[in-house]
Amino acid sequence: MSNQYTIAIHGGAGNLLEDRFSQEDKEEYYQVLEDALSKGYSCLEEGSSSLEAVCVSIAILEDSPLFNAGRGSVFSSKGTIEMDASIMDGKELRAGAVTCLKNIKNPIYAAKKVLENCDHVLLSGEGALSFCKEKKLNMQPDEYFFTEKRWEQLVEARKEGKVFLDHSDSVGTVGAVALDGEGNLAAGTSTGGLTNRVWGRCSDSSQIGSGNYANNKTCAVSCTGTGDDFIRSVLAYDLSAIVEYKNLSLAESSKLALEKLKQLGGNGGLIALNSKGELSLDYISKGMFRGQKSKKEGCKVGIFSEFLERK
Numbered sequence: 514m515s516n517q518y519t520i521a522i523h524g525g526a527g528n529l530l531e532d533r534f535s536q537e538d539k540e541e542y543y544q545v546l547e548d549a550l551s552k553g554y555s556c557l558e559e560g561s562s563s564l565e566a567v568c569v570s571i572a573i574l575e576d577s578p579l580f581n582a583g584r585g586s587v588f589s590s591k592g593t594i595e596m597d598a599s600i601m602d603g604k605e606l607r608a609g610a611v612t613c614l615k616n617i618k619n620p621i622y623a624a625k626k627v628l629e630n631c632d633h634v635l636l637s638g639e640g641a642l643s644f645c646k647e648k649k650l651n652m653q654p655d656e657y658f659f660t661e662k663r664w665e666q667l668v669e670a671r672k673e674g675k676v677f678l679d680h681s682d683s684v685g686t687v688g689a690v691a692l693d694g695e696g697n698l699a700a701g702t703s704t705g706g707l708t709n710r711v712w713g714r715c716s717d718s719s720q721i722g723s724g725n726y727a728n729n730k731t732c733a734v735s736c737t738g739t740g741d742d743f744i745r746s747v748l749a750y751d752l753s754a755i756v757e758y759k760n761l762s763l764a765e766s767s768k769l770a771l772e773k774l775k776q777l778g779g780n781g782g783l784i785a786l787n788s789k790g791e792l793s794l795d796y797i798s799k800g801m802f803r804g805q806k807s808k809k810e811g812c813k814v815g816i817f818s819e820f821l822e823r824k
């Protein structure tokens with residue numbers, strides 16, 4: 514057992530406009546990020562696995578209407594809430610994912626159930642929902658997921674005939690990476706997708722290798738941004754491959770992977786962690802909701818260039 518427990522989270526990246534955030538708005542986000550970090554970190558301290566810690570942190574972000582996952586999910590072109598999530602265990606490379614899932618309160622736990630109790634990696638739509646019902650996961654009616662702010666964003670997107678990631682504040686896909694006392698890494702990602710996307714669209718967040726990946730030998734990574742570009746660049750696995758095949762640090766490898774994304778016209782960021790407890794929280798967009806907690810470096814949160822020490 515080691516006490517190198519480390520956890521990092523993100524709450525989405527995009528071209529956020531800093532002047533649209535008052536100090537109070539920022540504080541509201543910081544508090545949820547801090548809460549998610551400290552609950553995930555406590556789990557690790559108590560001896561839980563990195564897989565469990567990742568779920569605990571992500572579930573807090575999914576329960577907050579501030580983020581585009583679970584409760585605060587954005588609407589598809591049809592006005593539906595369809596959620597995606599994935600999770601991966603770096604020790605044995607087991608993985609689970611769900612896409613176009615409705616009415617499940619915490620899609621990250623649906624992904625974990627797939628990882629633990631299913632012969633397949635990715636379940637979609639009605640089949641995914643039926644699997645979740647069988648496993649007795651917490652369900653909520655449509656009203657639980659309805660937020661006025663997200664609906665207004667859909668109305669605006671429909672008017673403009675656009676699909677939004679970078680709508681001033683509609684980003685907010687969430688993710689976590691963790692290192693537990695056994696030295697095992699895990700990564701999880703959860704999203705409500707893009708506002709006004711074609712319904713039935715599957716995001717990178719549901720795809721192992723694109724929006725999520727973990728391997729104890731390389732790193733755990735969770736991504737956020739223009740998902741279709743992350744799928745085309747298989748970004749999460751690409752970062753793992755860069756770490757594996759090139760003699761570069763995690764930070765240098767993340768820069769390289771994001772540079773390749775940029776060349777494809779993509780935008781966003783990632784959080785990555787290796788089994789030495791080294792972290793890289795990097796983005797090529799204007800901002801990324803993010804935070805990290807470890808014994809060595811304490812707890813820090815930020816949205817733009819600031820990265821503030823918290824208790």
Ligand code: ASP
Pocket residue numbers: 525526581678684685686704705706707716717718724736737738739740741781
């Ligand atoms: N990657 C997500 C998607 O394309 C969006 C995000 O990261 O905010 O659905």
